[in-house]
Amino acid sequence: MTPTSASVDHSRRRDLIEASLKRRHARERRFRRLGLGAVILGMGLVAILFASILMRGVPAFWQATFTLDVHFDPEVIRVEAKPERGPGESEADFRERHLAWQGQVGMVNWQQLLDRALMAELGEVEARQARDLRALIASGERFALRDRFIEDPDLLGQTRSLKLLASANVDVWLKGNIDRSLPDHQQQLSAQTRAWADALHDRGVITNAFSTALFLNPDSRSSLASAGLAGAFMGSLFMMLVVILLAVPLGVASAIYLEEFAPRNRLTDLIEININNLAAVPSIVFGLLGAAIFIGYLGLPLSAPLVGGLVLTLMTLPTIIIATRAALRSIPGSIRQAALGIGASRVQTVFHHVLPLALPGILTGSILGVAQALGETAPLLLIGMNAFVANVPGTPLEQSTALPVQIYLWQGNELRNFFEARTSAAIIVLLGLMLSLNALAIWLRKRFETRW
């Protein structure tokens, strides 16, 4: 082959290749754009999700709130003086007297104080309009007055400027979450109440103020405007405690056993497959397990955070085991050999040398597992945690719900116009908690990341 014929050959070939290059590069660009498009689409959808929830939820942190001068009128509050513990009086006797006094206070017509305070703003109102008047303030606020008085009986006879939540319907009306042009019979509030609400709003008696009710109150059905997340939050907190106390030690211990000590045989192979599989079992199946075993067989109480915590423990266990095993596996064998080489036993090697090095990874995995448990809803529905609970639970055995379940309950509330925003606000709280947990995990991983 002479050089000339070779170069002729080469240039013919080059032409052949060049002929298709344009098409190939176009296809390359198309593919690349497709990939970028997928990323943008995915991110965009998520952005829409976050944006729509933020847009709906953030306004719900601010609620229509009255600023009213409430006169603690002795004419209305006709009760004895708050009992003081006398000398020589037994604890039990005093408690009895105190309870009796609280009973008296409870009988007081607190609503009347609110009505009067409103009338002071609106002028006298006819008796037939009492219903319209009472639709203005959240019905739970009269109990807030009572509690305030029990706290401080010296209020008797005084006038205080108080912040009181407007009712949910007033909030909806003033925020424009209901179509103002709807005819009367489709409106939640009477024409009179709406007019009053607008007037008071114009005069600055009703303002849109940041409300702590969402955070501090338990759920409520009678006074929707003051329904809050405190009960659900405590329920979730108890469940997380159970998960942290059970799932994390159990998971870490079994991961240590499987990764460091267990002989490699059929049985451990089976355990391995079993754990990987458990991690992919639908969460609702764990709910069924909880319903059948914890509730049906062991007879544990329905709706208790303890049971929820147990179910979530079983559910998160595989996640924690897998993460811990990965963390242990990433510690190079040379560390183990070094420790064994100077005469440490296998247990000492693992607990003194391997485990401390794997700790960041284990923590990260555990936090992610707990975060996953925090957001889980479906299994909790099957063990009765979707019951309505109006109290903040004090122990893990009391009835309770959980944050995600509260979201589920609220989204189904009939007063859609109010609860769409309130549910979004609850989601913001839940996501905030979860994102901080995730951020903590990512930070831990970055902070302690070691490359071997």
Next chain:
Amino acid sequence: MNMATKAAIETPTPLGAGNSRTSKASERIKMRARQVKVHYGDTEALHGIDLDIHENEVVAFIGPSGCGKSTFLRCLNRMNDTIPGCRVEGRVQLDESDIYDPSLDVVLLRAQVGIVFQKPNPFPKSIYENIAYGPRLHGLARRRSELDDIVEGSLRRAGLWEEVKDRLDQPGTGLSGGQQQRLCIARTIAVSPEVILMDEPCSALDPIATAKVEQLIDELSDSYTIVMVTHNMQQAARVADRTAFFHMGDLVEVDTTDQIFTNPSDQRTHDYITGRFG
């Protein structure tokens, strides 16, 4: 190293003395590198290399590991582009055209300058598909029969045809290491490139497979320009027309293989080929 210790060491037998191959190299310069510098992030791996590669010659790059010989090889068909953080300065020409010119199409360049890697890397496809992949990609065959011819021709040139002709539809990953490497060479020549780069093509092979690949290189040098990196000085001595010695990111010396192995002009080359470091 001081002169006293050097004197104390016995003068080595020249390695290149056994080189019996006859060069088919022409005087035409196929590739020309001028002041080639390569940076990985902040570290400079090559400090300015000047080298001419003649048409149809076999050039071997030798040097201790980490000296930059593979890095330089990969500059010749811009495989370094695939490494994140890698930056190339200077000029590399193929037949008078600058291959780092932004207007140059790297796809076309790599069809002209093929590469064979250290570890055999057949695609997880059949033997036939492995060879047919390149021609199909570049539209070199219009008909199935043309493609069949290319596949057979390439396998024959790679000396693999007799071994695999009955199992062309079986996966290429099922072959032995030496066969896999010859398959990769066949895959490269199926595109009929003008230059073939080989990055330590025998380092993962046993001696018999190595001998076969070396023989193949010798035969290919009839019609291809071959640039190979090798860790094995005997191999360079056996197959190369010219040998270039790299050290710490510098091209220390390039000369005919005989000259490098019998009478190197640089002390470092001498020390390396006599086995004082490396």
Next chain:
Amino acid sequence: MNNLVLIASVLCVMALAYQVGLTRSRALAQGPRRLHSRPGYYGVLVALWCGLPALGLLLLWSLLGPQLVEQLVIRQLPPEVLALGEREFATFMRRAAALAAGNRVSSGGSEAELAAAAHLARLDSLGRLILVAAMAVVAVAGLVHARGRVSPSLRARNQVERVIMVALAMSSAVAILTTVGIVLSMLGEALNFFRFVSPLDFFLGTTWNPRFSTSGTDSQGEFGLLPLLWGTLMVSGIALLVAIPVGLMTAIYMAEYAPPWLRNVAKPVIEVLAGIPTIVYGFFALIVIGPFLSDLGDLIGISIRTTSALTAGLVMGIMIIPFVSSLSDDIITQVPKALRDGALGLGATKSETIRQVVLPAALPGIVGAFLLAASRAIGETMIVVLAAGNNPVLHGNPFEAVSTITVTIVNQLTGDMDFASPQSLVAFALGLTLFVITLGLNVIALLVVRKYRQQYE
């Protein structure tokens, strides 16, 4: 004394025992022979001898004690109480227990109740006393015994380590027990269900209409699985149609094209997204996607329900995108660079390399990832509960409402939980079906992925 106090005191005694062991072994260490283990191990060993048997007793009593006391009380009950019906008797015992615990019961409690309560309280405190005494005896005996055994030749460390190993092994048994528990409980309750409804009617029935459990056993309702299974497959199918292309292309872009900074930002973001609770996606479907699709349908003249298979499937797809993409990303980055270099070195463009070399090489792993995604879609609950519309009818229109297995489990088991009616028990038969389907998918997927990993290790 309640259990927490008991446990705390045992722990205190154990700390004391630890000190005893430590002092004793230190004293021995002054002697001529070297100790086998470090003194701390002797301390731990003595503490374990002292504490474990006592805690074991406590556990035993908590499990068996209440039954024992109850049996003893029942033996002393007057015959007219024993003659009561099952339900009245249970009420009687509950009231007696409440009285014994010092609570009040409505109408004060009858004489028999008060007597039983007094007996119960007496036995309870007696049992408690015996328990505490026994625990104390066992603890002291253990302590003395172990202290006596402390000697330089005692292999304390080995024994302590053996206890640790047993504890670790027992922890890993929990995972097995969970699986066993799932299988047994579901199987047991499902078999109960099949006593009401024949398996044939369940698995092959085309009508789902369970009626209410209160309407008596003769109007049993129909429990056909097929409409639910079909709904499940329809929603999951739509979800995968969304998630697989978008997730896979995202993974490819992230693994092959994205600059490092984008990768570093996007990877944690995707991980976080995978952790968003599904109830949030469900709410999103209900509030945003459903109405949007419905409006869109009006615009182009198709009737799309706000809650439909399409709404649920679409949002479920969005939920699975991060899952698919991070699994696929892991698998794609595991394809060796040598293969990419091989194709690029021949002059393939990047997309040609990906489509013709990388993806075929990664195919088994990616298929495994898809199977896992499918299993996840099938088992997903909250999105479908909120957005699928709960309409268990066999039809092929994705714009209509459907119901799925998971939704039905929730519907049948929330509210009254009555383990004797087919209306509740069917949830377990459905759960078993769900478990078997996802188990099959998971096992196949895990095996495929595992084999794939080994190929490139």
